[in-house]
Structures are given as C-alpha cells and as structure tokens.
Amino acid sequence: MSMSEDPVLERVRAIEDDFAEAMSRMYGVGNELARLRARLATEASPEQWTPVEAPVETPVEPLATTPVVETPVAAKPAAAVAAAGQPSPPPLAPGFVAPPPAPAAAQPPVLPPTAPLPPAEPWWQRDGLVAKVLAVVGAGITLIGVAFLLALAIQMGFFGPLARVVSGALLAMALVGAAVLVRRRPSGTVGALGLAATGFATAYLDVLAVTHIYAWVPLAVGMVLAGLIALGGVLLARAWDSQLLAIVAVLGVALLAPFVGMEHGLLTGAFLLVLAMATWPAQIGRDWWILELARVVPTGLFLTTLAAVHERTGLAALLAVLFALLVLGTSLAGARVPRLPQQLGLLVPVGVLPLGVASMAVDDRWSGTVLLVVTICMLVLVAGLADHPQGTPLQHRLTELALGAAGVASLFAVLRAGDGQGWTPVLGVGACLLWAVAALALRHSATLVVALSLAALATLGSLTLLPLVLLRGSSDDTAVRHLLATIGLAALFAVLAPAVTRILPDLAPTLPRALLVPALLWVGGSVVLLGTLVGQLVDDPRGGFTAAQAGATVVWMAIAATLLVRGLRGSTFAVPAGLALAAFSVGKLLLFDLSFLGGIARVLSFIVAGLLLLGMGVGYAQALERTRRAATDGPAPGPVDNSAPPGPISPSV
Incomplete structure (x- = not known):
C-alpha cells in the first residue's frame, strides 16, 4: 500500500482542510466586524473621528503535507499592508496559516462640547415685575395728578361741588372703560390693570366725597355704593384672573369705610362684615391668599376696636360672634371640601379676636365668661372636624392653630370668671x-x-x-x-x-x-x-402649720420608701428617685425642721423620719438579698419522672 493510499494520512489531510476552512471563515467574520466598526465610528462623529480603513483580508493557505514550492503567496497582502502604511509581514512558512491582522487601535471618542447654560433671567424680567410696579406707581401718580387738578380747579372757581362729584364719577367710568379696551390688545394686561385700579380708587374717592365731605347721601347709601364698586371690581378681577385688581377693589373699600363711618361704628362694622362675606366666593378656584388677608384682617381689626370702645357692647359682641362664625365656617369648609378654597389657618385667631375683646369689655363678667366659653367650644369643634391630608403646610392646619387659640381663650375665660379675685388660681x-x-x-x-x-x-x-x-x-x-x-x-x-x-x-x-x-x-x-386649715378650726393655725411641716417630711419619706420598693421590682428610675427624695427629706429635717419646728413637733419629725429611714434601709437590703439569691440559685427543680418510656427500649451494645 502506497503512502498516498494510507487511510490515516487521508483522514489527517481532511481534518487539516476543515481547520483551514474554519479559520478562513473566522477571519472573514473578524474583517466584517472591523469594517462595521469603522463605518459606525465614521458616521457617529465624522468631524471628530479619524477615518478607519478596513483591514485587508489575508488569504489562508491550505495545509499540505507535501513539499510546497516557494511562491510569492504574501505578495498581494504585503502590498496591501504597505499601502495602509504598515510594515510588511515576514514570509509565511509552508503549511502555516497567517495570523489575523491586528485591529486598528480604537481612538477614544471626542465628545461634542457642552453647550453653555442659558443665562439666568434677570429679576426685572420675571413675571412682568417691573411692568406691575410701574402700573401701581402710575396709578398712584395719576390719582395725585387728578387731585392736584381738582384742587387747582377749585381754587380758581371752575368746579363747584356738583361738578367735582360728577367729574369724578365720569373719570372713574372712563378709566375702567379704557382698561377694558386696553385689555383686548396683545400685551395689554398690565396697562389694563393699572387703569382699572385707578378707576376704582377714583370711584371710592367720589363715594367719600358724597358721603362724608358733602353729606349729600346717608351713610347707608354710601356703604351700598362702595359695596357695589367692590363687587364690580372683584367680578372684573375674576374675569381677568387678576388677584392684584381684586386686592385693590377689596382693600380700597375696607380702608375707606372706617374714615367714612367713624361716627357710625356699628353700621360700618356691619358693612365690612357683609363685604367680607360677599367677597369670599371670589377665591373659589383661585389661590389668592393675599386677597384673603385683605378681606379678613381690616374687618377683624375694625370690629376689635369697635368692641373695645363702643358703648353698645351687646351689638358689638353680636357683630363679633357673626364675624367669628364667618371666619371659622369658611375655614372649616375649605378644609373639608376640596372644591372650596383652603383658608389660611393663621386667620383663625384674627376671626375670634373681636369676640374675645367683646367678652372682656361687657359689664357682666358672667356674660363675658359665657362668650369666651362659646368661643372655646367653636374652636375645639373646628379643630375636631378639620380634615387635613398628609403634608398640609402649617399655615393651613386648622387643628393646631384652633387649639392654640382655644387655649388662649380658656386663659381669658379664667381671668374673666375669677375677675382677678381669690378663686382665679x-x-x-x-x-x-x-x-x-x-x-x-x-x-x-x-x-x-x-x-x-x-x-x-x-x-x-x-x-x-x-x-x-x-x-x-x-x-x-x-x-x-x-x-x-x-x-x-x-x-x-x-x-x-x-x-x-x-x-x-x-x-x-x-x-x-x-x-x-x-x-x-x-x-x-x-x-x-x-x-394649717385644721389648726384654724381649733384656733391654732400656727400650731397646725408646725405639725403639718413635720407631716410633709413624713409623707415624703413614705413616698421615697414606696419608690425604693418599686425599684426592686424592675423600675430603673424608682430607686434613684426614691434615694433623691429621701435625701431631700433629710435635708429638710436638718435645714428647715430643726430651725423652725419646736417641742413635740420637732421630736416626732426626727423620730418618725429616722425610723422610716431605718426601715427603708433594712427592707431594701433584705429585698435586694432575696433578689440576688433568686437570680443565683435559679428555678427550683421539678419532680423526677420515672415512668416507662412510650416505646420499646432499643438494645444496647
């Protein structure tokens, strides 16, 4: 059998051919991955990334066992490598496969430069702050100019009283009408607010003139006119969604009313109460807490002053009760009903302040006490019914603020009921x-x-x-x-x-x-x-005082002994507290009783206290010894069980 026909050699050649084919495929996959990586890198940042050329495919030489004639196999790959700027690989030995080309060194990606943060908006450009300030200042300057014009016209005799009032009314209507027209234009909101605020302020001044200065109309009519102006301003503010305009409308009439009706306090107070009640719906669906301050605080301060100085304290107290019901009722409704505006809990003390002052000002102290008790009951009811979700801010938490106001009211109720006499403590x-x-x-x-x-x-x-x-x-x-x-x-x-x-x-x-x-x-x-009181019954208060001092020392000693006994039962605080009280009692014996007591009281005080101390020491030592013995010996052993086991006994070896 020839060598070429040997089956073992044929099998080896077949395995070599399969291995060479597999390596060629692996190199092909590697080359394709390299091309894909280079393309992705180029597409990701063509300005920042260096182009990566695809690696050159290296032909795979089949394995052979027969001598192979030396041929320029690597000529083409070497030329390709040289074109890429790399040194030519050494010539391959016959029968070996060329190693895969080294991948190009991956360059770190160059991130695009971070865009600078936009500059912070200056404070004068935030929410039209400067425009609003200019509108308010412009409204004030306009009013001053109108006043100067009227003063000049009056000095020159051009305007009589009727002409002044009519011109003021016409000017107010013209300013409000101009505000409506300016509002329709783009970016005319701020100017419209300034014109409308000036118009309402002019209307209030006109009401002041016809009611207080010239006295052409009764005070009640003037109050009605001012209330209508305020309601018109609030309605316009809601239509324009402007809290500033609502504040101007409400605060203007609230500041105007006391000057107009100073001599008619009850009527003015009733008007402010009705105004506060009528303007409350303006806050529904809005978070206008400054408007809430404008409608509640001036009314509360005026009613407080009225309750303190007015002669008819009964009617003043009635207005104070109604005002407290209004503030507490709206506050509780805002806390219970989600659709209603959540009132400021800080206004609860303002709501009950007039009632507290009225209760202290009434002549009959029991009537004042009843008013304060009613106030406490209302505050406790509000605190109990208020339902706040988790995380409610403190200024809206009615429970804590109402209870605090109730505590202060209870203190005033005590002072009013006791009337500063002996039973007040x-x-x-x-x-x-x-x-x-x-x-x-x-x-x-x-x-x-x-x-x-x-x-x-x-x-x-x-x-x-x-x-x-x-x-x-x-x-x-x-x-x-x-x-x-x-x-x-x-x-x-x-x-x-x-x-x-x-x-x-x-x-x-x-x-x-x-x-x-x-x-x-x-x-x-x-x-x-x-x-001492027992001594007074026997016509010897001093003797009763002396005996009672000794009795107080004995009582403290007894309490100290009780604390020591409790300390042995597991209380860590009772033992030092009992020892401290015993030391205090001994100090009282030596420093007070020895100096101020005499005769049988001193003897009994020292003998009884000494016996108590001896008893405490002996009892504490015995109890402590019993406790230690019980801890050392452990529990007593129980009876031995000699009964037969439940199952058969396994044989032992």
Missing part, C-alpha cells in the same frame, strides 16, 4: 387640668402642647402660694381655695407626666421625670396647707 389650675386630662384621653399632641403651655403659666402663678407653705406668719391667711389650688397643681403634673410619655415619646424619660418633681413637692405643700 383655682379656676386656672382647673382649666389646665382639663386640658391635660383631654390630652391623656385623646392622645393628641396639639392638645398636649396647649396643656404644657398652660401648665407653665400655672407654675408661674403658683409662686404666690409659696409664702403660705413656707412662712408660719402667713398661716392666718390660708383658705380652702389655696388648698384646692395646691392639690390641683399636684394632680396636673401627675397627669402630664404619663401623657408626655405616651404622646411625645421623643421627650421621654427626661420631661416626664422632670414633671414628677413639682408633683411631689406640691403633695407636701398640700399637706402643709391641710394642717
């Missing part, structure tokens, strides 16, 4: 205690803040009770109301401590522990005042 502490109990029951943070604020004021007011607790010479002045006030103070701080723990856990345990300190102190003060 008791009523004040009672009001604070009601707020604290409500906060603990409802677990409402805003109510708790009000209670804490009132408690701070009550603490300042309680300083007047200290002489009755510390000085023996004041024992004759002690009364039942003082005892009730001290008991109320102790209960107030005792309720506030758990309320803070449950409602404001971030402030725990520091603030609750701090609140327990005055509660314990006022417990001792209550004991002192109770003993």
Whole structure:
C-alpha cells in the first residue's frame, strides 16, 4: 500500500482542510466586524473621528503535507499592508496559516462640547415685575395728578361741588372703560390693570366725597355704593384672573369705610362684615391668599376696636360672634371640601379676636365668661372636624392653630370668671387640668402642647402660694381655695407626666421625670396647707402649720420608701428617685425642721423620719438579698419522672 493510499494520512489531510476552512471563515467574520466598526465610528462623529480603513483580508493557505514550492503567496497582502502604511509581514512558512491582522487601535471618542447654560433671567424680567410696579406707581401718580387738578380747579372757581362729584364719577367710568379696551390688545394686561385700579380708587374717592365731605347721601347709601364698586371690581378681577385688581377693589373699600363711618361704628362694622362675606366666593378656584388677608384682617381689626370702645357692647359682641362664625365656617369648609378654597389657618385667631375683646369689655363678667366659653367650644369643634391630608403646610392646619387659640381663650375665660379675685388660681389650675386630662384621653399632641403651655403659666402663678407653705406668719391667711389650688397643681403634673410619655415619646424619660418633681413637692405643700386649715378650726393655725411641716417630711419619706420598693421590682428610675427624695427629706429635717419646728413637733419629725429611714434601709437590703439569691440559685427543680418510656427500649451494645 502506497503512502498516498494510507487511510490515516487521508483522514489527517481532511481534518487539516476543515481547520483551514474554519479559520478562513473566522477571519472573514473578524474583517466584517472591523469594517462595521469603522463605518459606525465614521458616521457617529465624522468631524471628530479619524477615518478607519478596513483591514485587508489575508488569504489562508491550505495545509499540505507535501513539499510546497516557494511562491510569492504574501505578495498581494504585503502590498496591501504597505499601502495602509504598515510594515510588511515576514514570509509565511509552508503549511502555516497567517495570523489575523491586528485591529486598528480604537481612538477614544471626542465628545461634542457642552453647550453653555442659558443665562439666568434677570429679576426685572420675571413675571412682568417691573411692568406691575410701574402700573401701581402710575396709578398712584395719576390719582395725585387728578387731585392736584381738582384742587387747582377749585381754587380758581371752575368746579363747584356738583361738578367735582360728577367729574369724578365720569373719570372713574372712563378709566375702567379704557382698561377694558386696553385689555383686548396683545400685551395689554398690565396697562389694563393699572387703569382699572385707578378707576376704582377714583370711584371710592367720589363715594367719600358724597358721603362724608358733602353729606349729600346717608351713610347707608354710601356703604351700598362702595359695596357695589367692590363687587364690580372683584367680578372684573375674576374675569381677568387678576388677584392684584381684586386686592385693590377689596382693600380700597375696607380702608375707606372706617374714615367714612367713624361716627357710625356699628353700621360700618356691619358693612365690612357683609363685604367680607360677599367677597369670599371670589377665591373659589383661585389661590389668592393675599386677597384673603385683605378681606379678613381690616374687618377683624375694625370690629376689635369697635368692641373695645363702643358703648353698645351687646351689638358689638353680636357683630363679633357673626364675624367669628364667618371666619371659622369658611375655614372649616375649605378644609373639608376640596372644591372650596383652603383658608389660611393663621386667620383663625384674627376671626375670634373681636369676640374675645367683646367678652372682656361687657359689664357682666358672667356674660363675658359665657362668650369666651362659646368661643372655646367653636374652636375645639373646628379643630375636631378639620380634615387635613398628609403634608398640609402649617399655615393651613386648622387643628393646631384652633387649639392654640382655644387655649388662649380658656386663659381669658379664667381671668374673666375669677375677675382677678381669690378663686382665679383655682379656676386656672382647673382649666389646665382639663386640658391635660383631654390630652391623656385623646392622645393628641396639639392638645398636649396647649396643656404644657398652660401648665407653665400655672407654675408661674403658683409662686404666690409659696409664702403660705413656707412662712408660719402667713398661716392666718390660708383658705380652702389655696388648698384646692395646691392639690390641683399636684394632680396636673401627675397627669402630664404619663401623657408626655405616651404622646411625645421623643421627650421621654427626661420631661416626664422632670414633671414628677413639682408633683411631689406640691403633695407636701398640700399637706402643709391641710394642717394649717385644721389648726384654724381649733384656733391654732400656727400650731397646725408646725405639725403639718413635720407631716410633709413624713409623707415624703413614705413616698421615697414606696419608690425604693418599686425599684426592686424592675423600675430603673424608682430607686434613684426614691434615694433623691429621701435625701431631700433629710435635708429638710436638718435645714428647715430643726430651725423652725419646736417641742413635740420637732421630736416626732426626727423620730418618725429616722425610723422610716431605718426601715427603708433594712427592707431594701433584705429585698435586694432575696433578689440576688433568686437570680443565683435559679428555678427550683421539678419532680423526677420515672415512668416507662412510650416505646420499646432499643438494645444496647
């Protein structure tokens, strides 16, 4: 058998041919990828990218086992490579396949230059600010010019009163008509607003002239005319969607009314109340909070002044009640109904201010107290019914603001009911205690803040009770109301401590522990005042005071012992609190009782306190030893179970 007919060699040649064909295909795929990459790079940024030439295809030499005559196989590839600017590869050995050409080095893409940010718009070009300022200033200058013209005409005798009024009315109508015409032109909004504002201001001045200066028409007629002008301005402002024009229309008549009707306060107040009520619908579908200030604040200030100085306080109080109902009702409606404008919660105190002043100004204190109680009830009702979604800004949160106003109103109610007499502290502490109990029951943070604020004021007011607790010479002045006030103070701080723990856990345990300190102190003060009152019953108030001081020390010692026992049951605060109270009681014994007490009171105070301290020490040591023994020994072992196992016993080895 010849070599050419050997099947093994034939199989090897077939495998070599297949491998050469596969390598040729792989090189073809690589060359095609290189062409595609070069084309994509050129199309992506033809100005920035360097053109990449397609690599030259390298012919693949078939593998052969027979000698091959040396031929210029690589001549054409070498020429192509030389044309591309690359060195010619060395001649290939017979029977070897040329390696794939190295891909061209990829150049990093050059990003296009970043366009510079547009320059910030100057402040004088934002929202037509300069145009609006010029319109307002122009309206003012125009009014001044009209006034100067009228003054000059009057001085020269050209215009009589009738001509002045008629010319003013004609000028106002002409300015409003010109504003309507200018509004129809492109970019005529600002000019139209200026002309309309000037026209309405001129109309108000004309009403001022016919009502107050010349007195040609009654005040009621003048108010009606001013109200019609204001309503016309508000309607035009809504048609043009201009809050500025609405503010000019409403604020103009609100500032005009007090000067016109200074001598007729009730009529003017009623007019402003009707104006505030009639202009409220102008805010529906708009976020015009400046207009809300313009329609509420002037009316509230005028009614407050009216309630303070007017002789007919009953009618002034009635107007104040109606104004409070208007402000609170619209505010609550805005918080409950999404379609209605959301009122500013900051105006709630303004709405109830006239009512508060009227309640303090009425002659009968119980009538004033009833008005304040009605105010508190309305504010609490608004706070309870207000429904705010999550994330409502503070200026729109009626709950917190209404409760704050109710807290202030409750303070005024206490002052009005007590009339500055001796029962005022008791009523004040009672009001604070009601707020604290409500906060603990409802677990409402805003109510708790009000209670804490009132408690701070009550603490300042309680300083007047200290002489009755510390000085023996004041024992004759002690009364039942003082005892009730001290008991109320102790209960107030005792309720506030758990309320803070449950409602404001971030402030725990520091603030609750701090609140327990005055509660314990006022417990001792209550004991002192109770003993003094008992001494008054037996015609010996000083003796009762002395015995009560010893009793207060004993009570504090007993409370300290109770705290130590509770500390052994797992409370980490009770032990140091009990030790601190015991130390305070010992200090009182040595510094106060030893100096101010005498006779049997001093002896009993020291003996009882000493026995309590001994008992506390022995009891605490025994309880602590029992606790340690129980922790060391562990639980007692149970009975041994010797019953047979439930299954068969496996054999052991």
